[in-house]
Amino acid sequence: MSRSRFARHQRQTIVSGILSLVMTLVVLQLWLLTATMNAYLGADESILLPAALASAVCLLLNLGLLRYIYRLDR
């Protein structure tokens, strides 16, 4: 059996919850990317850096959740 401290059905629930969080953040990033591309093509430079930082924060959150998934299986 797996050595995880959680039972399989518990891990399934945890992964489903994490997946929904990750999906929400990815959709937010997609929206940021399309809005930023529109601004870039229209020569509006004001939002480029804040949008990039926001996307990086989303990535960091996602990486944190991914790390938790790896630890879950250990």
Place this chain on the structure above:
Amino acid sequence: MDERDSQTMTIAPDGRLDSDQPRWRRDFPIDGPQDEYIARRDFTKFMVLTSFAFAVGQLWIVVENFLRRRTASLPVREIARLDDIPIGGSLVFNYPEAHQSAVLVRLDESHLVAYDQKCTHLSCPVIPRVEETRLHCPCHEGSFDLTTGRPLGGPPRRPLTRVILETHGRRIYAMGVEGRTV
């Protein structure tokens, strides 16, 4: 529902515990519930990879913008003589690069407008329709206001890039371009 408990693990043919199995066997489990768990876990990993790609895309836009700002200002170039274009007439010219076409329209005696010819939807060339005071994109029936370059209908949402013009004597010069979001 399956009679087998969700915690039941089928023992692999070699008799070893799941945690001692090789990676490929753990990634392709025998039991349905475990397979569902693995599939969801791997999909989550793929979504994080997608998140990484989006973040790289954002960074790429920032870098591209930085490089664009570092390039020298656009050249001043003579396009035509005022006498060459009748009122209501138009002229296609290349600016700022040889492969970038733009369109110049003479609206009245002294009023000239010029825009990048690329439609802001999918880059088809726009065609001036002076009698309708608009620029028409034949690919997806987009249209832009001739005097401002702003979208009037169809798929485009951004105005056309405007070419800044100056007239010295009877000569028309392109001085630069102005991108806009609204």
